[in-house]
Each structure stands twice: as C-alpha cells, then as structure tokens.
Amino acid sequence: MPWTSTNRIYAKPSNTSGGESVMAVPSTFTSQTAATDTGGRFELSDHGYGKSSVKLLHVHRDNDYHTVREFEVSTELKLISETAYVIGDNKEVVATDSQKNTIYLLAKKHGVKTPEEFGAVVVNHFLYMYKQVVAAKCRVVEYPWERLQAGVPHNHAFVFSPTATRWCEVSQTRHEAVAVKSGLSGLRVLKTTQSAFVDFVQDEYTTLPDAAERIFSTVVEAEWTYDSMRTANFDNAWLTVKDAILDKFAGPPDTGVYSPSVQHTLYQAEKVVLEKVPEITWVRMTMPNKHYLNIDLSKFPANVTKGDPRHHIYQPIDKPAGLIYAQLRRRQKSHL
Template identity: 35%
Template structure:
C-alpha cells in the first residue's frame, strides 16, 4: 500500500490587526482578523522536514501588518488582493494564496450629542468578511457577512407543510421570524485573464448595498417560509448588482414560540415568547446567474460556496 500526500497549505491564522488613521484630528479605525494560507510545492516540508521553500508563517503575519501601513486598509477585498498578489507574484515557490479577513465594526462615541474624534464603541455583532484567492486559475473574491441578527414580529407564516404521525407543530399565519444570517457573494473578474483591475469595484459601497437589500427583503416580504425569504434576499442582490454572480445564504431559524400563560389566567395574543436556543432549523440556499462564469469545485469548497 502506497501513502501519498494530498492537498496541503499552510499559513498564519487570525492575526488581529487594528489600523488607526491619525493624519487629521478626526481619527479613523479599521479592525481586522486576517488569516493567510499559501499553496505550492511544499511536499518536502511534510515528507522530509525540508523548510527551504517555506516562507514562515510569522513572515506572513508581518507582511499583513506592514501592508496595513504601506498600502492602507480602504476595503478588506482590496487589502486581501494586495496580500495574495504579493505572495504569489513576489515569493518564488508560492503558486497560490488564500486570504480570509473579518472586519469588526465600530461606531463613534457620542459626547454631549456630538461624535467624538477618537473614541468608538463596538457596534453589534455583525462581522463583514472577505475571502480572496489568487492562483494559476486567476483571482477569486467572495464578500460576505456573518451573524447579522434579524427579527420581525409579524409578516411571517408557516402552514400547509407535510405531516406524518410524528408531527406536532401547529400551523401559524402570524409568527415571529428571526435569524442570524451568514451570507457570501461571489464576484466575477472584470478582465479576460480572470483578474480584477485595481479598485475597479467599490467594495465598500457594494457591501452596504448588499446588506441594505437583504434587510429590506427580510422586512417587507410576506414570508410563507424562511426559504422563500432567502430566495427574495438573494434574488434582490443579483438583480441589483451586476458584479455579483452568486449568493450563498445560511440562516438558522431562531424559533420564538408563544408562551402558554393560561395557567396564570392570562391571554397571550402573540406578545410573550419563549426564544428557543436549540435545536433550530437551518435553512441554506445558493442563487446564481445562469450566465455566471464557472468556479472550480476545489475553489468553491475552499471559499465556503460548495
């Protein structure tokens, strides 16, 4: 029996990087979590302990911090492209680089009703994400967000579902619907060689638009099921933003059950709820344009789109 080494990569995970812009009295902050991974002919490192082609993970970390200063952090997609291109173009043995970035949002503190110039408060738990891969097949970018918590107190139904001898769930035409949305969206390269022209896409504007569209659809669709809501959210994004060719949505159904107050001689017309922790329904959907350029299966899996 022969044993072979399969796919492999290595890198530095979760470098917590904060970039403060101090070139005016009103400072700006970007708060990132950066993970790098390099691919290439690194078999000797695994099979023989030969490190001669291995760029240390500490160097990868240092590069991220140096680039935060020298190139800046205008948008995490651009920052990821800068890093990935550097590793592939400038480091000889590296054939492919994957950069994953999370960005944590801050809002300015208010002092006497006025935004403070250099003090912030963490805003919510939503996290912006980006995954950038550069290799021989081109450049691949997936934007995203995770833990976007949404709740609507009406405008949601669940009825007419399949039942069997184990079904106990009652039908409802007026329920709370809540989720903590994870969403990813794939961008199509804008050039024939499958690379992105520098700053060709306003990543920050696209992110704001995607988030707005998804929240609007969640709020306004009279939902017969969370599946239907996800369809409308993804469809709205693809119809409005031509640079995006695929959307992947993962939505846990954060169940809210009307609590039985009859033992206390109280009525409960959908006003008091038990917010169940687990188990929960998990609804997933992928939407894509029928003319979307293909993405290889291996890349789709690494990007969390498979």
Template identity: 40%
Template sequence: MANQLEGFNFEQRHGKARVRVARVWRNRSDDNHFMVEWNVSISLLSDCVNSYVRDDNSDIVATDTMKNTVYAKAKECSEQLSAENFAILLASHFTSVYKQVTTAIVKIVEKPWERVHIDGQPHEHGFKLGCEKHTTEVTVQKSGVLKLTSGIEGLSVLKTTKSGFEGFIRDRYTALPETRERILATEVTASWRQHPRESTLLHRAIFGCEKALANTFFGPPKEGVYSPSVQSTLFQMAKAVLNRFPDISSIQLKMPNLHFLPVNISSKENTIVKFDDDVYLPTDEPHGSIEASLSRFWSKM
C-alpha cells in the same frame, strides 16, 4: 496541492490563522480618524513536499513570516483601503515573492467598529462596536487568476408579525401547529462572489448588499411583507442582491430560524398565562437550519 507519494495521493497547505491587526488612518486636513480591526488568516499552497518526507525545510515560508507580513503591509498602506483590497495585496505578495507558492488564500473578518455620533455630530476619533461583521476571502494564483468573495455575518433581524408557516408535511411525529401569525427571527450569514473593484466601491457594495437583504426581509415600513417561510424569504433576499448588483455573480445565505415559542401556562384548576400573540420564550437551541445559494447561469460557484 496534490502529489503522488509512495503510492498515495498527498495534499498539503500551511499558513497562519487569526492574525489580529488594527490600522488607524489620520486625515490631517480635517482631523478625522479612520480605523479598522481585522482578523487575518493566510493559507499557502506551495511546493514544499520535502519538508514532509525528507526533513528539508528549505522551501517553507515560515508562518511567523506570514504574521509579520500582515503588520508590515498594513504599515505600508498609507491610504485607507477595504478588507478586500488588503486581502488582495497580501495574497499577491505571497504568490509573487516566493517561487514555491502557487496559490495564496487570505481570509479576513472585520470587526464592526462604527463612528460615534455626539449630539448628532460625527466624532473625529470616537468609535463604538457594532453588530454585523464584514468578511472577505481572496484566492490569488501565481498566474494572476483572482477570486473574490465578500460577505457579512451576524446580521440579526426580527419582525413580530407578517410571518407564518403552513401546508408542510404532517405525520405521526409532527406536533408543530400551522400558523399565519408568528415572530420571524434569524441571524443572517451571507457571502457573495463579486468582481474585484476599486476600494471605495467594494466598501459601498457591502453596505448596499446589507441594505438590500434587510429591506427585503422587513418590507415597507408601514405594511411590511408577509413571509410564508424562511425559505421563501431567503430566496427573495438573495434575488434582491443579484438584481441590484450586476457584478455579483452568486450569493449564499445561511438563515437559522431562531424560535420564539408561545408561552401558555395552565393547571388543572385555571389558566395562569394564556398566549395571545404577546408572551414568548426566546430560544436559539435547537433551531431550524435553512441555507441556499443563488447564481447567474454564467457563474461558477
């Protein structure tokens, strides 16, 4: 929060970052276990200027207290809940319990533990680590105003054909050849602004958005869909999410173009390896950086 101090504008916040917590729920009716692993970061906007300028810490919520609150609130959650609802619970606690706190921002990254299947059957208490991480950021003001952003990171997708790049600006520094046949690979980071809902619905929305993004990237299983650029595919993916989920007001996508370079090896005497859409050098540095956001007209990004 901003203050004027000694002729300067002063803004400050404090919090606790990277608080790791795992929570297991045991369903006694069918012996199934459910678990999550969360990495929680908390940031408080509060009236504690005196701690900066007068050596007075009486208005500070200790960051160790914030850490302990994460574990205590996880313990209190006897019923399974989503990362979004846990973030709302934490943020609401800090704004309601401490009069000095005007706004609480809680970020959670959920590690992708998935239930194991053995011989086609879901295991009651076995889990394996997946790929895509589920993210959420909640901002709660003391007035009760709430903003919720959900997302995924680390969604790695690749298709070996149906991708090209043509018609771009060429000048004396351009060496890239035009093509209608290339590998398209990226690692999607997506975040979307949505209305806070019941825990189960929020959980389903994560998988629904991920499915919409992936299906749009790949296209139908037999014929696929042609991508004239990462930019074009990104826009179609963002539009698919907004069209499917009316309560999502905006979405931001980051999609680096992870290059697979054609391998040609030749000498003066002969060609050792001739590229024929088959042998590539995978690279992730340097990579193209493409990102954009799409929002409804009534949305405030």
C-alpha cells in the same frame, strides 16, 4: 468565479531572469513527494500552512479627522515542494512568523482600504516574492467600528457596533486570476408579526400545527463572489447585501412585510442583491430558525393568568432549529 481575463492580476515569481513570468521548477521541488516516499501507495492530496488571527488596527489621520479599520487576518500558503512534510527539509518554508510580519508591513506600505483589496495585496505579495509558493489565500475578518455620533460625527471617537461581521477570502494560484469571496455573518434579526408558516406536508410524522401568526427570528449568514475587481465597490456591495436582508425581512417601518416562509424571505433578499450589484456573480444565504414558542397557559387557573392582554410571553428555543439556505446565481447568456 475568478475575474475575467481583462481584469486579471497575475503574480510574477521572484528571482527570474529577464523578467520572465513563467516559473522554472527546480528539480529539488518535486524530487521528494509522499508518492515517491511510499512507493506510489499514498499521495499528499492537499497541503498548506499559514498564520491565523493576526490582529491589525489601521488608523488614517487626516489632520484632525481620523478613520479606523480593524482586521483579523489569516494567511495560507501552498508550496510546490512536499519536502517539509516528507523529509523535514524547511529550506523553502516561509515561516508563519514572517507571514505575520508581512501583514503589518504591507498595511504600513499600502494602507488599508477594504478587506478584499487588502487580501489581494497580501496574496499577490507572497506569489511575487517567493517562487516556491504556488498558491496563496488570505481571510480577512473586519471588526465593526462605527464613528461616534455626538450630535455631529466625531472626528476621532468610535463605537463598537456588532450588528453583523464582515469577512472575505481572497485566493490566487500562480498564473491564474485572483478569486474573491465576501461574506456577512451573525446578523441576528427578530420580528413579532407578519410571519406565517402554513400548508406544509401533513402526515403521520407531523405534529407541528399551521402557524398563521408567529415570531420570525434568524441569524443570517451570507456569502457572494465577484466577476470583476475593476468595477466592484466592495464597501457598497457589503452594505447593499446587509440592507437587502433587512429590507426584505422587516419591510416598511409602519406596516412591515408579510413572510409566508423563511425560504421566501431569503430568496427575495438574494434577488435584490443581484439586481442592485451587477458585479456579484452569485449569492448564498443561510437562515436558521431561532424559535420563540407559545407557552401553553391553559392548564393554569384564570386568576393567575389573567393580566394585561397586551402581554405576550414566549419561550426561546435555540436547538434544535430549522436550517434554510439557497444560492442564487446569474444564468449564463446563451450564445445561440
């Protein structure tokens, strides 16, 4: 959901007289289209181009204490003109190499805070600088560096800690509000007890038995949107989502938490996110099963299977896998 009117950041077109924010569309921008080229038979229903996977390391040096953030940034622009496609006229094309340079220059000028804030700086820049750009999108993936702990936090050394990948997509159409979607991917978790799956449909197509005790493992993907930039704490929101997933999956360290299904665990995590981060409008999570199946040892003689009863062996099966997802959103308040 775009930010509300009180929180909107509008891009202003460049090269306008008197500071007008309404863009006059030159006739050359609209004269050559796929529709006119084909006599109305076809239309270019979507188009855009950009630079993908621009890698950027930002180091902030505050005397001896340094901080780092490493991003992989992709940009996408949509021009009001179709002439680059239809007749090969590149006069309005902002080269993808220029987009790459812009990412570095904006990082140098403004610094790098959160992926969401940097993405907003990038899309706003392209809409402000180039009147032929009608929409801009920026995807930012953050590399998970954490400060090295050497008894105390190290001033300038870091360790790569890929527990989960953080990403965001920031988009803006001219004269409209910025829209931000944040996400978490690759959070792989496993627990060895406190998980079951029973009382599901049993019919002539069913071979899966009830499992009152099973290994629960998944790779969590999550995404969410905000309704306000002014009050959103993007770093805190991302950490809250990750912590909610881990807490509802694992539970207390000594006793754990019971999971009757992946669906239930997923819903519980999403509910915590909306309860703890009021700026989040909706959250969607995907939890595919990563199966660890019991191995049938009944066909083997006891003398080769007998061993320490604390030993349990499972067979990892990645594919095929169950896929569970849900999206939880805030209900609109009734005006009655």
